[in-house]
Amino acid sequence: MKRHYDVIVVGARVAGSTLAYEMAKAGYEVLLLDKSTFPSDTLSTHNFYGNSLAMLREMGVLEELLATGTPTYKRAVVQFEDAVIDGRFPEVMGETECLCIRRTHLDDILFKHAAAQDRVTAIEGFRVAELIEEDGKVVGVEGVRKNGMREQFRAKLVVGADGRNSRVRGLAGSECLQAVPTDFASYVGYFSNYKQDGELHAELYKMDDKIAIVFPTSDNLYVVGVMFPLEDEDWMERFKVLPEQAMLTLLETGFAGTPLAERMRDAELAMPIKGLLGYDNDWHQGMGPGWALVGDALTFKDPAVGQGMQDALYGARILTDVLSAYPDWDASWNEMAGVYQARMEEKMMFHFQLACQFTKNNPFTEEQRMVNRLIASSPEATSAFLGTYNRAAGPHDLGQAIGRLVQGAAPGAAEPA
Template sequence: MERTTTDYDVIIVGARVAGSSLAYECSKAGLSVLLLDKGSFPSDILSTHNFFNNSLAMLREMGVLDRLLGTGTPTYRRAHIQFDESIIDGEYPEATGEKDCLCIRRTHLDHILFQHACEQEGVTGIEGFRVTDVIMEGDAVAGVVGCFRDGRTERFTARLVVGADGRHSAIRSLVGSEQKMCVPTDYASYVAYVADYRQEGERCVEFYKIGENLAIIFPTSDDLFVVGVMFPLDNHQWRNRFTIDPETALRSFVDIHFATTRSSFPQRLQQSRVALPIRGLLGYDNDWHQGMGKGWALLGDALSFKDPAVGQGLHDAIYGSRVLTRILSATPHWESGWEEMAGSYEQEMESKMMARFQMACQFTKNVPTTEEQSAVNRLIGSSGEATAAFLGLYNYSKEPEDLEAVISRLMQGQI
């Protein structure tokens, strides 16, 4: 719903998952919102784009799950994981009443969420607007300056400006948010969308870590599977091969490095067809930034980017939008409450997300698997309870200490 004004309660820069979710939540709280994006929808973006079942509950509560499922994107419940010689195979535990997981392409997801946000009372959405600066009143952010695609410039003011504009956030840079943690990845990543890929048995996510190389496969939208491979960033031979001929490199890489998987993954990939251009991500930081200051806040990847292997980015974006809106709603006078709000926001986000952030930091480093860890992996794979506890880490139905307790009982012969 559009408003003919340049003054709002909240300006959100970035209208994909984080921004559109926040616009929806702010609308329900009675706030006026300007939702800006430099791009337009539908459009694609490099992303894991997976929701575990705990996130489907949030999408259902937002009223968009049926529209997302209406795209024909298949759901799944099972994971098949191989760490070297160890197999962990099972269903993700039920979370918040949901059993299904969903890996939906961003061409569908972002468009539907943006449309849904703009349908809400008090939300104005503008596509094709690039923010170039923030407006300051004293030491507080009070709005944004930017330009439309035709060159027209405009100023918009608000009580709060939120950067939901991704891991290279312009807002984060403009407000000078402090980087609190940073763990660079050791990996190069390449992502392909393939058609005619056939899985063995029940539809599932496949994950393989063989030595220093990783592969992950999700069923996704448009009758496709998304296939991601990762290898050490300093392996310039493979990086060059992917640069010269990405499809041939992908097929050769999988044939060579995943031949020892205890599944037919390499053969099934060879029988599939690459449907879209292969894209690469050469190095990234697992990072965490200051989340709020006077007149500004960060959300989603702008706040914290995590290794895609743990698949937590979309959950954290939606969850964070709820936390931020709740804190804003509980504080009637924002102008005198920035420090208290910032403390509450950062504390709650860290309390919720830090364990998975640390998981991502472990995945992102190319550290050989120890004999002890291999033994633990075999132990997890041998027990249905331990497998459920391990998979439950991904959908928040279990915490690391729950898995540790199960492993301890297994080692003591109590299970």
């Protein structure tokens, strides 16, 4: 097989397989590597909003993803203490639905789709051990196959798409530009027989110092996640000893005034509960001579905001666009790095900052409670609020909607002079 490529992508899940597909379509020869074999699961949120579904449709994989039987949904119910924000996500890029598809289906389909492209060579079960460097530039990778064979591959660019604990990032020496540690422990379980009222919908609850999320997902299951402060030694011990009982008890006692307890009474755990104890919301230097980062390797955000999947898609497209704009990469590393960093920050910084707020155990201020109630009282503000998640609206749109409510103007009225 070939030993030299234009691009080596390390990590073949959402960010990596999407990047391999995009780079191949742009005319580059790509080697796609992953230490795992597919299908395989991984701990993550796995929700796509309408803007992401539009990109998946453009890639030619949406119909195959939907053929797994994973349901779509349009509605979300967000409860911030006594404020219940209930509405549908606004249409974006021609799409109205959302999709929360399990990684066992998602990653396998994306990997096979990327591997089927004419300019993509894909290898599963290959663990990168080292980056090869010459004259201060990364020029390839050295790693080991599952059978123990050690191999080297070279390329003009090596991209780390290998997750929040990226080995490529560490070996390349990427600088961490921002890091906000979480105050929460997160646990996730998949349940059958979870009963919602009305149409399928996503659920998010923040009550005092605890957070819960619920999404309808693949295989007739719901994914249920809970977050509580790391400093809460009692709950930490309960989850360590009996995680299923701890999750059910926390949902029963920690979310009074929500429908969670009743909906969980007949639910049955379908597979072991998994936890994530302590993590940073971080943002790293995205590119250097011969290397780049995409997906969680570049920036990891608190799972409560559910932006990781679509940012992986956006990041792959942005990186491909930047690289395609520069015919001579070796003469342009610094300029490309600056453009890539700026474009990624423009696209994703709002949601990164939102995640940094979610990740701290700070109670709502009285002003925040008032704003939450205003949003819940108005279909216009609810649509703008949900639109910030699927990027049909921005923070400015939400601010304007709230401003009209504060000023007492009717929805759709002109802004005060």
